[in-house]
Amino acid sequence: MTYLIEEKNDYLVVYLEGEVDLSCSPEARRVILDCLQKQRHLLVDLSRVSYIDSSGVASLVEGYQVSRSKNLNFALVGVSDNALNVLKLARLDQVFPIYTSIEALLQGGS
Amino acid sequence: MVVESESTKDESVIDVQDLVTYYGTRKILDQVNLKVRSGEIMVIMGGSGSGKSTLLRHMLALNQPAAGAIRLFGKDPSKLSAPQLHAIRQRMGVSFQNGALFNSLNVEENVAFPLREHTRLDENTIRIMARMKLEVVNLAGFEKLMPSQLSGGMVKRAALARAIVMDPSLLFFDEPSAGLDPVVSADLDELILRLRDAMKVTIVVVTHELDSAFRIADRILVLDKGKVLILGTVDEVKSSDNKRVQNLLNRKSEDVIVNPDEYLQRLTDDLAGL
Ligand SMILES: Nc1ncnc2c1ncn2[C@@H]1O[C@H](COP(=O)(O)OP(=O)(O)OP(=O)(O)O)[C@@H](O)[C@H]1O
Numbered sequence A: 001m002t003y004l005i006e007e008k009n010d011y012l013v014v015y016l017e018g019e020v021d022l023s024c025s026p027e028a029r030r031v032i033l034d035c036l037q038k039q040r041h042l043l044v045d046l047s048r049v050s051y052i053d054s055s056g057v058a059s060l061v062e063g064y065q066v067s068r069s070k071n072l073n074f075a076l077v078g079v080s081d082n083a084l085n086v087l088k089l090a091r092l093d094q095v096f097p098i099y100t101s102i103e104a105l106l107q108g109g110s
Numbered sequence B: 001m002v003v004e005s006e007s008t009k010d011e012s013v014i015d016v017q018d019l020v021t022y023y024g025t026r027k028i029l030d031q032v033n034l035k036v037r038s039g040e041i042m043v044i045m046g047g048s049g050s051g052k053s054t055l056l057r058h059m060l061a062l063n064q065p066a067a068g069a070i071r072l073f074g075k076d077p078s079k080l081s082a083p084q085l086h087a088i089r090q091r092m093g094v095s096f097q098n099g100a101l102f103n104s105l106n107v108e109e110n111v112a113f114p115l116r117e118h119t120r121l122d123e124n125t126i127r128i129m130a131r132m133k134l135e136v137v138n139l140a141g142f143e144k145l146m147p148s149q150l151s152g153g154m155v156k157r158a159a160l161a162r163a164i165v166m167d168p169s170l171l172f173f174d175e176p177s178a179g180l181d182p183v184v185s186a187d188l189d190e191l192i193l194r195l196r197d198a199m200k201v202t203i204v205v206v207t208h209e210l211d212s213a214f215r216i217a218d219r220i221l222v223l224d225k226g227k228v229l230i231l232g233t234v235d236e237v238k239s240s241d242n243k244r245v246q247n248l249l250n251r252k253s254e255d256v257i258v259n260p261d262e263y264l265q266r267l268t269d270d271l272a273g274l
């Protein structure tokens, strides 16, 4: 897994790339929590994630929970079919704000 | 963790070749051949004592074949180093027939147990993962209960949650619905199908329940006294004209044919003062 962080409007955008599995979800978690520590709204872009397991999803869950406790915005974009399946299995597709693209979110669409 | 895909031509996740195995001097499995394909649900059926759980133990590389071979993900487990075998085991989840939960741990701790054993994930991650799996098996809200406070169906579901907590690519389930009422058993079937579809898991299920086998199976293997009686799709098994297969489908028990001399011998063996 690799990642990249960019600023877009009020948001930090974390682009995760590759496989987010047991061996690297701790890094994904740290990156996400660090961004939130800076009191920034956060978007996690999963469009370049080829595989995410439940440890990766757990890191997203924790990030979302922390952002809510800090009154920060948090959303997922570019959720692939694989990732959506993992989310749906635990009904987390009903929990996360999910947008098709960053543009869709910034323009207030879905 | 992803184990590199191996340079084998065939796509079987499990390949059992001419497997022969004994307990002591008793032959338990006799020339069993079976390939389990990636993403399929393979159901193993057969009478009590026919060798289903034993076959499962071989597919988990817990038992050594007396003859024949097993390949898991294209590799012969007997030729792997301990770390390689460990890596392969991490890709497999199992819920044993008698695999009870740990009585001293609550439901969430039971489900989280493999993560605490095998990973160094953050405690928060572990707890979220365990609760996600409890959500999957519809046990949300029961995480603090002790195993003794669960119904039979809840125990099965908690064991399933534990078996999938590491996101296995290969899942074994021995008698998921034994002793459960039909509605609960149908729920479990539904769950097994959802898991396969969402996580692309390859699943091997041992069951006695015909209804359940027909609902979930892509293919069915029927063992009879350690031999493969039939291996085929649900339709192939249903339309088989093999008498023993039909007896199994109609739940008829076979008339046991006795050898009078041997039988008398069995009844009177070791008796004192005859
Ligand atoms: N550890 C063991 N030591 C000796 N014999 C064993 C052992 N485990 C199983 N057996 C014997 O091997 C045979 C096959 O057992 P196995 O557990 O594989 O059957 P099964 O098909 O799973 O039966 P069931 O439907 O009752 O679970 C049985 O006769 C059993 O007594």
Ligand SMILES: [Mg+2]
Pocket (backbone or CB within 6 Å): B052, B053, B054, B097, B174
């Ligand atoms: Mg058994």
